[in-house]
Amino acid sequence: MSEIQDLTTPTTTSRRGFLAAGAGLATAATVGPMLWVPPASAGVRPQGVHVTYGADARRRMAVSWSTPASVKKPVLELGLGRDFGTRIAADSRSSKDVGTVYHHVDLTRLRPDTTYRYRLSHAGATAYEGSFRTAPSEPKAFRFAAFxxxxxxxxxxxxxxxIAQQKPAFAFVVGDLCYADSSGGTGLGSADTQDFQVWDQWLQQIQPSAAKVPWMTTVGNHEMEAGNGELGYAGYLDRFSLPTNGVKDAPVTYSFVHGNVGFIALDGNDASTEINRNNGYVGATLDAWLVGRLTEMRERSDIDFIVAGFHNCMYCTNLVHGSDGGTRSRWEPIFDQFEVDLVVNGHNHCYERTHIMRGGVAVQEAPDGAVVDSSTGTTYLTAGGAGQAAYPTGGLPLSYVTVEGGLRIPEATTWSAVTYEDHSIAFLDVTPRDKQGIATMKLTARSTDGTVIDTVTMKRQRRSA
Ligand SMILES: [Fe+2]
Ligand SMILES: [Fe+2]
Incomplete structure (x- = not known):
């Protein structure tokens, strides 16, 4: 068992050195502003608790929480069963325009497919107790949520x-998380459109699920907060401890593997031609990383499906935002080349699913209830109905795609399979290969009361060596 670190330690370097030498289990997060800790603030409780997979979902997990003000010696205790055998000091970060302090512990060297208990506290605090489960080392059936x-x-x-009731292993969340900056990345954010305390309300709202299963988030246009760093992502990065295996200059990108599925989190803002504030800030570097990561995933014999997530819709008929030509032109050829099975988008506050797409056209019909060969093309999913006011304005049979310069080009929407103009959450049930070598990923979209509104089953045959 290691000791509690003295958080008045002034540098990240010494903190990491302590953990490497003493704890043998964890490394502290290394991004975000460091915080000098004043005398203890007793009586405040850990809140906004959420967990996140590390780059290796089998062995790494971050636990994050917040306190309304600075506290002395925020610490995570970790254990199996009833005992908490390890104590790890948190890395604490302040953030723009709030007194809240965000605490993070990145856990490493965990056991795969194992439930851990954790306890969060600080000097004078009433502790918060929770648990999480690491990803398995062998493919096994699992569920994830997407929205x-x-x-x-x-x-x-x-x-x-x-989501809590459906018991997913984790959630894949494709941006526009809390709307603390309601200007939506237009660059016009001001005191009239920003209330960063909304982040804390949102983190508290998601805690019943996020404290137990990882919420793997990506950025939307509403995470481009005016005045919060060059890209606007500083507030987001203060509050999340993400896998650090993405593009060097785009810390909001990452990938991970759960069972027989590879997941890639992209930054749609880098490719969007509809809202172009951050368009091209990593550009070709991001695309090269994407190709590299997809190459690795397709070379792995244990991965069947690949799921990419980002905010801006590749294919959606809803008239509020339509489809984004920037994301299409950048990534559709890549998704085609590597047979990406599922692309999850948000942005349009509705539900929509395409037929199976290749080369910009539907190559396989996929109505509600269909069973499809996922190796023939990609399913594009708009899952933007997780709570913000729904967009009822569907665009069938004619919608538009926004291209370079913000020009809206009308287009026929023969690729649209299912639309639902109200709130919903998508759940994906994945099974490993059966005796015939066929793996399945079944999408079930549910409305707010849990009613099933759409299903499609994607199948993949094991590739020959
Ligand atoms: Fe959006
Ligand atoms: Fe949105």
Whole structure:
């Protein structure tokens, strides 16, 4: 068992050195501003608790929480069964325009497929106790949730309860998380459009699920907060401890593997031609990283499906945002080349699923209830109905795609398979290969009350060596 670190230690380097030498289990997060810790603030409780996979979902997990003000010696205790055998000091970060302090512990060398208990506390605090489970080392059946555009509202809270009830292994969340900056990345954010305390309301809202299963988030246009760093992501990065295996200059990108599925989190803002504030800030470097990561995943014999997530819709008929030509032109050829099975987007506050797409056209019909050969093409999913006011304005049979310069080009929407113009959450049930070598990933979309509104089953035959 290691000792509690003295958090008045002034540098990240010494903190990491302590952990490497003493704890043997964890390394502290290394990004975000460091915080000098004043005398103890007793009586404040850990809140906004959420967990996140590290780059190796089998062995790494971050636990994050917050306190309304600075506290002395924030610490995580970790254990198996009833005992907490390890104590690890948190890395604490302040953030723009809030007194809240965000605490993070990155855990390493965990056991795969194992439930850990954790306890969060600080000097004078009432401890918070929770648990999480690491990803398995061998493919086994699992469920994940996929959605975006949640906000803080009644529907969102109901969806958190639905997600908790459905017991996914984790959630893949495709941006527009809390809307602390309601200007949506237009660059016009001001005191009139920003309330960063909304982040804390949102983190508290998601805690019933996120304290137990990882919420793997990506950025949307509402995470481009005016005045919060060059890209606007500083507030987001203060609050999340993400896998650090993404593009060097785009710390919001990452990938991980759970069972027989590879997941890639992209930054749609880098490719969007509809909202171009951050367009091209990593550009070709991001695309090269994406190709490299997809190459690695397709070379692995234990990975069947690949799922990419980002905010801006590749294919959506909803008239509020339509489809984004920037994301299409950058990534569709890559998704085709590597047979990406599923792309999850948000942004349009509705539900929509395409037929199976290759080369910009539907190559396989996939109505509600269909069973499809996923190796023939990609399913594009808009899952932006997680709580923020729904967009009822569907665009069938004619929608538009926004291209370079913000030009809206009308287009026929023969690729659209299923639309639902209200709130929903998507759940994906994945099974490993059966005796015939066929793996399945079944999408089930549910409305707020849990009613099934759409299903499709993607199948993949094991590739010959
Ligand atoms: Fe949104
Ligand atoms: Fe959006």
């Amino acid at each position: 975006g555009d949640m906000g803080v509202n009644e529907a969102a809270a109901a969806h958190v309860a639905l």
